[in-house]
Amino acid sequence: MSGEGYWVDLYQARQRLGGGFLVTRRFVLTALHCMRGLSTFDEDLDVVLADGTHVRGRVCRRDKDADLALIEIAAHCVVRQPVPAAGIARGGDRWRGPCRPAENEVELSGRIDSGAVSYLCEGGASIEALQLTADQRLGDYSGYSGGPVETLTQDRRPTVVGILLEQVPDRAEAGRSANVLFAATIREAMQRFDHFDVLHLMDVLRPATREQVSTPPLYEPVAALPPRRQTDRVESVLQAFQQLSDQGVMDPMHVSELRYLALKRVIEDDAGPGAS
Numbered sequence: 001m002s003g004e005g006y007w008v009d010l011y012q013a014r015q016r017l018g019g020g021f022l023v024t025r026r027f028v029l030t031a032l033h034c035m036r037g038l039s040t041f042d043e044d045l046d047v048v049l050a051d052g053t054h055v056r057g058r059v060c061r062r063d064k065d066a067d068l069a070l071i072e073i074a075a076h077c078v079v080r081q082p083v084p085a086a087g088i089a090r091g092g093d094r095w096r097g098p099c100r101p102a103e104n105e106v107e108l109s110g111r112i113d114s115g116a117v118s119y120l121c122e123g124g125a126s127i128e129a130l131q132l133t134a135d136q137r138l139g140d141y142s143g144y145s146g147g148p149v150e151t152l153t154q155d156r157r158p159t160v161v162g163i164l165l166e167q168v169p170d171r172a173e174a175g176r177s178a179n180v181l182f183a184a185t186i187r188e189a190m191q192r193f194d195h196f197d198v199l200h201l202m203d204v205l206r207p208a209t210r211e212q213v214s215t216p217p218l219y220e221p222v223a224a225l226p227p228r229r230q231t232d233r234v235e236s237v238l239q240a241f242q243q244l245s246d247q248g249v250m251d252p253m254h255v256s257e258l259r260y261l262a263l264k265r266v267i268e269d270d271a272g273p274g275a276s
Contacts (some may be wrong), residue, residue, distance in 0.1 A: 005050035101143030
């Protein structure tokens with residue numbers, strides 16, 4: 001991998017486990033089955049960023065039924081890679097998988113056959129998934145698991161719409177896999193982990209203390225900013241959440257609640273201590 005991408009490779013003891021990608025600058029989303037090489041889930045991982053930087057991480061949440069895992073990057077590690085925009089895919093869109101198992105492997109691309117279908121994954125859960133056809137007929141796509149599925153917006157900006165999980169067996173040839181893949185939607189992943197609910201998102205608008213090391217640094221603590229910039233920062237965060245709501249990734253009711261709590265917080269900060 002090269003450049004300033006948001007995707008990562010996950011290693012332990014120099015053994016590649018699989019791919020993943022940043023959902024904030026503190027958390028990486030991946031497929032849980034990529035972690036099968038770990039003897040225990042509390043073991044440290046080597047997270048290799050797209051520019052080659054190595055940071056430490058650990059599995060902090062697992063959803064066995066949906067085959068998804070969330071990895072928290074160690075608090076002392078600095079991640080400067082961009083965090084991608086999230087969106088909703090539509091059938092007929094083109095897609096690409098920028099995360100490759102190795103530099104001599106091809107980059108996946110193809111067509112999104114179905115934008116959001118109910119799919120019974122190997123973990124046992126019925127998840128909202130994308131059905132994908134890959135242009136590259138590789139037979140075995142296992143090294144690509146956990147990587148992001150991208151589409152391009154009208155202004156050619158990449159948008160993450162899913163996470164690669166499984167491939168479909170080829171019925172015409174036993175033991176071989178077809179070039180049809182399934183990916184969990186980003187909306188499904190966000191609903192599976194409480195790190196993306198309203199209460200957790202509100203934490204980024206509260207004052208940070210030295211003990212609060214898990215706050216994603218993507219969002220600068222509001223209390224650390226001058227009053228004018230506090231309001232600007234809150235508005236910028238809310239605009240990002242509103243875009244997720246408009247795209248169907250986040251529940252509009254959650255965004256409304258978040259906006260109310262943020263506005264209340266700004267009013268209290270402007271009033272100063274002792275105000276009633």
